[in-house]
Amino acid sequence: MLLEQHIEEIMAESFLPLHVFALTAGLYFALAWPASVLARYVEERLHAPGERLSVTTASLTSEGSRAGVSQA
Incomplete structure (x- = not known):
């Protein structure tokens, strides 16, 4: 806050509220995007070789194990 x-x-x-909001959005993107790329990299590195996490729409709509995440 x-x-x-x-x-x-x-x-x-x-x-100049539009300028301030645009600057804030740019700063948020500049921080959030590299963090998401890093999180994806770490998640893939910590997974066992040959295993990959994949989220399917069928697993999101049905009650599957592991909250909609299936191993492919």
């Missing part, structure tokens, strides 16, 4: 307070202060001072 601290970030939201800073954003509101900047918008109140600059009167």
